[in-house]
Amino acid sequence: MFVRAFSKPLNKFTHMAKGFEAIFKAYYAKLIFFTNKYVNDLHAAEEIVSDAFSFLWEHKEQYQFDEDFKGYLYKMVQNRALNYLKHKKIENEYINYLQKNNLLSETPAFEENPIYKKEFEHYIKEAIEHLPQRCKEVFKLSRFEELRNKEIAQQLQISHKTVERQMTIALEKLRFKLQHLLSFICLLFF
Known part of the structure; x- marks a missing residue:
């Protein structure tokens, strides 16, 4: 999944930017709905997907944004959704603890x-x-x-x-x- 070397740095950047843009346009909305199936919160799903794309843009030199990238993208967003759910579970357990001990x-x-x-x-x-x-x-x-x-x-x-x-x-x-x-x-x- 790493980007192949190009002879001119400008061409390399242009290729990465166009590939990233194509992946973003093709999958952004789909990934939000995919993520929402896990977190059941559309706003949180948007945040998770936006964060994933921000991460990818910041590390764009490391990836080749082509059709084969789809599987990696879905797995990345799925992992972030699961991490979000783990964090929410911990928050809920803490709130339950506070309620149980009359600390609220x-x-x-x-x-x-x-x-x-x-x-x-x-x-x-x-x-x-x-x-x-x-x-x-x-x-x-x-x-x-x-x-x-x-x-x-x-x-x-x-x-x-x-x-x-x-x-x-x-x-x-x-x-x-x-x-x-x-x-x-x-x-x-x-």
């Missing part, structure tokens, strides 16, 4: 505490402000103004795929930047 009832009291609330808001705002400019714009339009990806793309005059990629980058950076807050919350309650 403490959360509202925590949220009502103005000191903690103000501090958490500060950390979150600071993390958002440290995002790259385009990520910050896309994130704020999505989360604060509750616009859909299509609406954000139109407003910022960028592609739908760019919006999805920028949201993925923003969420990854926020998760990394705010992971210490989860430790703090666990210390408060456990």
